[in-house]
Amino acid sequence: MRTIRPATLARLTAVLALGATALGATALAPGAEANPAPTAHRHSGVKPLKRTADRRARATSANTLSVQSSGSQGVVSPNPQVYLVFWGSQWSNDPAGVAPDMQSMFSGLYGSQDTWGTILDQYCEGVPTGTTDCAGGGTPVSHPTSSPLAGVWFDNSAAAPDSAAASDLAAEASNAAAHFGNTTQAPNLNAQYVILSPTGTHPDGFPDSGFCAWHDQTSSSYGTLAYTNMPYIPDSGAGACTTFTDGRLLSGIESTETHEYAETVTDFWPSTGWNGGGGEIGDECQNMDAYVTLSTGTFDLQGLWSNSADNCVTQG
Template identity: 75%
Template sequence: MRIRALHTAVLAAFALGAALLPTSAQAGVGTGTHFGVKPLAHGVHAAVTATSSSTLSVDSSASQGVVSPTPKVYLVFWGSQWKNDPAGVAPDMQAMFKGLYGSQDTWGTILDQYCEGVAAGTVTCGTKGIHVNHPTSTPLAGVWFDNGSAEPADATATQLGAEAAKAAKHFGNTTQAPNLNAQYVIVSPTGTHPDGFPDSGFCGWHDVTSSSYGNLAYTNLPYVPDMGAGACTTLTDGRMLSGIESTETHEYAETVTDFWPSIGWNGGDGEIGDACVDMDAYVKLSTGTFDLQGLWSNAANACVTKG
């Protein structure tokens, strides 16, 4: 499910790829609007059938903020509570991204078909535009345990966006240029409820916030294992980390293809992961085997787990 409710003026600013959001505004904050929302419950584990409404098209002709051509992931483990990590989320997330590149990563190659700098309404980039590049080395660009104080028990979306800006400063990404590819994954510790998780009904979401360092793409990634085995995944073997892996791969892919939502790639069923929440598969990478959620491929006209 993806909620589309950005104000027309904000979309126009994004489409120009130049102006920052007003400093008092944050897309998705204060309106209940977020993007790339992976629902906590997605019903019967049914096969996904290709439909014409699932086809993705680009919502803007902009050459910035539509996709992330060279994805860089910054994992931010927020709060002093990370001294307690019962499911081993921190090492798992690092291992997953350390292996999400190269020839062994056939899942990530699904993203290569999408691009920016083409006419709005485009469904097939071909050789046109600036494409997402499949990483030839790990997309994990930085890891930060921001443990100087505790994360609020019920962090708001505004606080999550502020943490993304704090992370941008920490990693030295203090101009718009490096933040055209950086995505800040704010991983909350066990026992916390960022933006109302789990009562808000989501596994995670991504969004964009304005800052003095430019527009920042960021993800709210709660401690999904707190919900128990089987939450946020269609796999039923009881593995505790599957749900958070599925959630983060959903959000990662949607951030890459709809970087400053929602001027990127969207269809009638939402972003690249939204039509495919009932498809999970274990994929073996060089650093281990992980639960990666299926993604929509225009080229295959289907949800797939391999490019």
């Protein structure tokens, strides 16, 4: 989950109260994982790093990510598939152009031009708890050779709630699984449902709950689902939820969604996947953004933690 520092939160709240559409430059700082709602993305604490005889030994830092569960499913998403759900009839009004932007970004997030996504393929599932280096073991994340965007749904059957609860967002994820025909657990072992709320709404209390977005899991008739709560971040103005201060309105939602995408891929059903001293792969690097040019345009992609580099990086 991406958090907002208190000073920024106060400014965003003031902006919304005044009905403004612009905000001065702000920056996010790394921080402890927050729990925005009883069912929202959460950590009960990071398990200690453990050495195992069949893993390559190497020095690790406090931020090194390690596997929290030895399960063979739900730890990572080996073949990422993204389903964008534009929730509510209010999407007929999209002043910042979020819908085309999100589709363009994921349409280009693959192949040799996407050097950012290659950071993820060092992480895997089906290895012992505490593993910090897959070293050829387990099932790794595969870098997509074609767009990971598996489906787009404008759910305009009704208006999205003004202030959706976490349970409402989880229910919409279940609706999306049904809509896309993912009605058994098997396809939902790689599917992530990004629930994008329309302008003027406040899903799970955004922005007053102190987050830019979060991801979680929910039980459904179709198995366990991975989903993201993605608010309409441009409502908070340029500079919100990104480190860039150039006034580009879409940078914040691009940075935040790539943060949540990478965390979902590497901690598919929180928190069975990869976590470290500073949280998940995106939490550890909230002060790093880079403009990356894909085949579909240039986008603000947030830096990610790389165990192999022992640092935050923006390309693998």
